[in-house]
Amino acid sequence: MSFLIDNFVELTVTGLVLGAVYGLVALGYTLVYGVLQLINFAHSEVWMFGSFAAVWVTVALGVAPGSALPVVIGVLLLALLAAMTVSGGVALLLERVAYRRLIRLDAPKLVALISAIGASFALAEIMGLRDRVAGWFGLRDTLDPYVRSARDNTRFQNPLETEGVFTVGGYTVSNVDIIIIVSAILMMVALDQFIRRTRTGRGIRAVAQDSEAAALMGVNRNRIIRATFLVGGIMAGAAALLYLMRFGVTRWNAGFLLGVKAFTAAVLGGIGNVRGALLGGFILGLAENYGSALIGSEWRDVVAFLLLVVILLFRPTGLLGESLGRARA
Amino acid sequence: MTEGKASPDTEPASARSMAWGPRLGWDRGALARRVTALPRPVKWALIGLVVVLLYALPLLEIPIVSTPDTDFGGVLFTVASYVLVALGLNIVLGYAGLLDLGYVGFYAIGAYTVAVLGSLQAQLSWWLLIPLAVVLTTISGILLGAPTLRVRGDYLAIVTLGFGEIIRLTALNTEWLGAAKGITGVPRPPSVELFEVPHLKWEGATAVVDLDDTTRFLFFGVADQTPYYWLTLTVIFLVLGADRMLRLSRIGRGWEATREDEDAAELMGVPTFKFKLLAFACGAFIGGLSGALFASRQGFINPESFLLLLSILFVAAVVVGGAGNRWGVILGAVVVAYLPERFRGFEEWRLLVFGLALLLLANFRPQGLIPPRRAKRAQAVDEQLEALEEGTARA
Numbered sequence: 231m232s233f234l235i236d237n238f239v240e241l242t243v244t245g246l247v248l249g250a251v252y253g254l255v256a257l258g259y260t261l262v263y264g265v266l267q268l269i270n271f272a273h274s275e276v277w278m279f280g281s282f283a284a285v286w287v288t289v290a291l292g293v294a295p296g297s298a299l300p301v302v303i304g305v306l307l308l309a310l311l312a313a314m315t316v317s318g319g320v321a322l323l324l325e326r327v328a329y330r331r332l333i334r335l336d337a338p339k340l341v342a343l344i345s346a347i348g349a350s351f352a353l354a355e356i357m358g359l360r361d362r363v364a365g366w367f368g369l370r371d372t373l374d375p376y377v378r379s380a381r382d383n384t385r386f387q388n389p390l391e392t393e394g395v396f397t398v399g400g401y402t403v404s405n406v407d408i409i410i411i412v413s414a415i416l417m418m419v420a421l422d423q424f425i426r427r428t429r430t431g432r433g434i435r436a437v438a439q440d441s442e443a444a445a446l447m448g449v450n451r452n453r454i455i456r457a458t459f460l461v462g463g464i465m466a467g468a469a470a471l472l473y474l475m476r477f478g479v480t481r482w483n484a485g486f487l488l489g490v491k492a493f494t495a496a497v498l499g500g501i502g503n504v505r506g507a508l509l510g511g512f513i514l515g516l517a518e519n520y521g522s523a524l525i526g527s528e529w530r531d532v533v534a535f536l537l538l539v540v541i542l543l544f545r546p547t548g549l550l551g552e553s554l555g556r557a558r559a
Numbered sequence: 560m561t562e563g564k565a566s567p568d569t570e571p572a573s574a575r576s577m578a579w580g581p582r583l584g585w586d587r588g589a590l591a592r593r594v595t596a597l598p599r600p601v602k603w604a605l606i607g608l609v610v611v612l613l614y615a616l617p618l619l620e621i622p623i624v625s626t627p628d629t630d631f632g633g634v635l636f637t638v639a640s641y642v643l644v645a646l647g648l649n650i651v652l653g654y655a656g657l658l659d660l661g662y663v664g665f666y667a668i669g670a671y672t673v674a675v676l677g678s679l680q681a682q683l684s685w686w687l688l689i690p691l692a693v694v695l696t697t698i699s700g701i702l703l704g705a706p707t708l709r710v711r712g713d714y715l716a717i718v719t720l721g722f723g724e725i726i727r728l729t730a731l732n733t734e735w736l737g738a739a740k741g742i743t744g745v746p747r748p749p750s751v752e753l754f755e756v757p758h759l760k761w762e763g764a765t766a767v768v769d770l771d772d773t774t775r776f777l778f779f780g781v782a783d784q785t786p787y788y789w790l791t792l793t794v795i796f797l798v799l800g801a802d803r804m805l806r807l808s809r810i811g812r813g814w815e816a817t818r819e820d821e822d823a824a825e826l827m828g829v830p831t832f833k834f835k836l837l838a839f840a841c842g843a844f845i846g847g848l849s850g851a852l853f854a855s856r857q858g859f860i861n862p863e864s865f866l867l868l869l870s871i872l873f874v875a876a877v878v879v880g881g882a883g884n885r886w887g888v889i890l891g892a893v894v895v896a897y898l899p900e901r902f903r904g905f906e907e908w909r910l911l912v913f914g915l916a917l918l919l920l921a922n923f924r925p926q927g928l929i930p931p932r933r934a935k936r937a938q939a940v941d942e943q944l945e946a947l948e949e950g951t952a953r954a
Binding site: 332354356494542543547 | 646652709710714716717718720721722730732867871875879882907910911913914915916917918919920922925926
């Protein structure tokens with residue numbers, strides 16, 4: 231108990247940082263669920279691919295920590311762009327390969343889940359075997375810095391040095407902490423506005439409410455579904471870079487647990503609810519941190535799942551309710 | 560329905576509804592009819608033949624089927640325990656339509672009961688441990704189901720997923736349950752050594768009885784896993800019998816009604832909550848039994864044996880085979896358990912291939928390898944309705 235009180239600020243800040251990442255990944259689950267009522271199981275792999283794209287950009291540019299600020303910002307922006315592009319691309323690929331046919335056939339949801347599970351396995355394994363795949367094309371030596379030790383942790387060399395900005399309650403909040411929390415909130419606001427104000431956003435809401443009626447009103451359902459996957463993927467790419475800036479390591483199978491947590495966050499906030507995703511992420515991150523401070527860090531995941539079970543028992547549709555379609559314009 | 564929309568209006572509805580058999584090159588309906596039309600003694604003889612063949616499978620070492628890289632008896636045991644688990648999950652997922660992503664939790668409770676009470680904290684007899692494991696798992700199924708079954712659909716999936724993880728993490732973090740290092744010396748079934756059965760050895764197309772390679776009948780040791788396979792196979796037959804009786808009873812119809820339309824079922828006087836809870840308990844029963852058998856075969860368990868991935872594989876087995884059809888589910892379990900073992904030689908690639916196979920199966924056989932008969936009937940009715948609606952629209 232005293233540990234919790236002594237480190238309250240630190241636990242809160244790191245909880246919010248973790249929660250921001252959960253929230254951004256949760257968006258992908260929530261958007262796809264809102265539109266299609268499907269659990270996009272492979273979304274964690276979308277995030278994983280984005281994280282590797284970010285790592286590869288920094289490897290390719292090879293910027294040492296402590297470079298001039300404009301260079302650092304440039305590299306980070308490039309990494310962000312790469313992560314968003316790759317994640318968005320993988321999300322679109324996923325829609326094409328794992329979902330489109332099943333959506334057209336109006337297959338049972340469970341089958342789409344199995345299809346997504348298969349895609350998730352395949353994507354993770356391809357990343358874990360990337361050295362072999364490069365070998366097929368005789369590129370193994372050329373690409374060595376990108377594909378070596380494919381089954382182990384891949385480190386991210388953060389070009390931005392972590393610096394303390396201000397100290398509260400014995401914890402020095404770093405620039406990275408601030409960047410992560412602020413950019414997550416900014417992105418969430420931007421997405422919320424996108425859904426509320428743009429033509430595509432209106433289309434997403436319309437399909438989420440009633441896809442047949444939307445189609446009758448001239449909404450191109452397939453285009454909206456693609457847009458939904460793309461937006462979710464882009465958010466996951468951003469989350470990947472933010473995650474790497476704080477935690478510094480990714481690997482081929484890192485997506486799985488993060489994906490489960492992010493999905494939990496989405497359900498906590500009310501799946502299908504865009505604002506709920508970030509709220510659920512923050513609550514989950516904080517609860518994990520406080521809980522592990524109280525009863526030991528090895529119980530971290532147990533706390534997360536217990537929280538989920540308890541919330542669902544008392545509020546079966548999540549904290550903010552499921553309402554992508556009902557978000558007011 | 561799924562087939563119909565793929566090829567709209569090219570064939571009459573009746574031809575489309577029968578499209579399952581000819582796709583594989585034969586009409587399954589005709590074969591099934593021919594088998595059912597056989598006189599009763601012939602039918603029983605056929606069933607007997609299949610049963611004998613199944614028991615003899617590990618001894619025959621048939622060239623292409625047998626696994627060159629691992630002990631075939633062990634592989635068959637793995638396949639059989641997947642089949643058992645899939646039969647249990649089929650009750651929850653296929654009959655009652657509840658998506659349970661934490662089924663491995665029940666498997667783990669069964670295994671841990673045997674291990675903890677048989678080796679770590681007490682030394683109970685194996686004959687006592689198995690019923691105890693099953694009872695404890697069933698109780699845990701009811702305890703989990705009572706609060707969570709009021710939650711619908713996808714939330715249930717995530718709650719059960721959380722349950723599976725909680726069970727594993729609790730085992731991982733509790734010293735009393737062996738923590739991360741696991742539990743060794745799990746009791747094996749008591750052996751009754753009667754005689755030795757020789758295996759076959761194949762030289763080209765001719766089989767030779769190999770007297771050096773024998774299985775001691777009902778000796779439950781470490782090396783030869785064939786007796787465990789026989790034990791599990793026997794359990795599977797018992798479970799299949801019970802499954803058939805349940806399915807054909809009032810309970811089975813209750814599950815079906817609940818799955819198809821919960822509100823309508825409730826209005827018709829079906830106590831849906833009770834039936835869902837019963838399905839959960841039945842599923843937990845079989846899952847626990849399977850876990851207990853797994854632990855007593857393995858002799859050693861640790862939390863690593865009960866990863867979330869296993870739950871997902873179980874669900875994949877049921878859905879790939881055809882949720883709701885017990886033969887389909889068995890086939891699905893065989894596919895999911897056997898293929899990775901058979902191709903262990905390609906160690907690195909097997910999960911990739913497995914993922915792609917799941918993807919292809921889901922996309923091109925969306926109702927499973929052997930869909931339940933009811934699904935096919937519903938499909939035919941849907942198509943007739945569609946044809947009728949289109950007819951009136953045109954008129």
